[in-house]
Amino acid sequence: MTAALTSCGSGSTSSDGRAAANDSTATPKSIVIYFFHAGENYAVGNITIGNTRHIADFIIQATGADRWEVEPERSYDLPLEQLTEVALEEQEQGIYPAYKGPLPDLRYRTTIYVGGPVWWGTYPQVLLGALRQCDLNGKTIIPFTTHEGSEFGRCVDDLNRMFPKATFKEGLAVYGHQAADACDDVEKWLRKIGEAE
Numbered sequence: 001m002t003a004a005l006t007s008c009g010s011g012s013t014s015s016d017g018r019a020a021a022n023d024s025t026a027t028p029k030s031i032v033i034y035f036f037h038a039g040e041n042y043a044v045g046n047i048t049i050g051n052t053r054h055i056a057d058f059i060i061q062a063t064g065a066d067r068w069e070v071e072p073e074r075s076y077d078l079p080l081e082q083l084t085e086v087a088l089e090e091q092e093q094g095i096y097p098a099y100k101g102p103l104p105d106l107r108y109r110t111t112i113y114v115g116g117p118v119w120w121g122t123y124p125q126v127l128l129g130a131l132r133q134c135d136l137n138g139k140t141i142i143p144f145t146t147h148e149g150s151e152f153g154r155c156v157d158d159l160n161r162m163f164p165k166a167t168f169k170e171g172l173a174v175y176g177h178q179a180a181d182a183c184d185d186v187e188k189w190l191r192k193i194g195e196a197e
């Protein structure tokens, strides 16, 4: 799906970050599935809106895509040192923490943006766990990450392994501490991959 861009800073985003285009009665064909962690984080201090959420909002503003925010049942609002230990333990032990709410109906979605922070080289287990419950084979997947040096890490490889019959478009990896100011970069990328005009 392509959509006309609103310029960064003047988009018609409502208070929850959702674009006015989503008010249309038609279900958008694309959806952004993402996870972020608010709280103490690298290079940004204590934040209430996670870095990845900014990128998700910019994509939604530019494309009119719908959103599904993966909200964990458990809290990750921990001191950073503790959080890094918890995240590593989840990954090493193959724990997929529970998330809130039902899965989105993906039957009529053709394009799925998937985004999250890089935790220990790949997406957080709670996001991977939610994705494991979705069948994205046959869909177009557009990955994005925020990170502090790993770029995509193993995220794209992991998605490829999970959904071997999906089509992948070039993703976007943004430094977390630059995410809030990345609207122009997001729009440029969306135009490059043919998802915005």
Ligand SMILES: Cc1cc2nc3c(=O)[nH]c(=O)nc-3n(C[C@H](O)[C@H](O)[C@H](O)COP(=O)(O)O)c2cc1C
Pocket: 035, 036, 037, 038, 041, 042, 049, 050, 051, 052, 053, 083, 084, 085, 087, 116, 117, 118, 119, 120, 121, 122, 146, 147, 148, 149, 150, 151, 153, 175, 176, 177
């Ligand atoms: C538990 C944990 C592990 C992380 N591991 C990595 C990593 O392996 N590579 C990297 O570049 N950044 C890593 N980071 C930094 C985050 O990817 C980065 O701060 C990201 O923008 C956070 O996004 P969020 O605010 O949406 O959660 C890690 C951060 C946390 C909290």
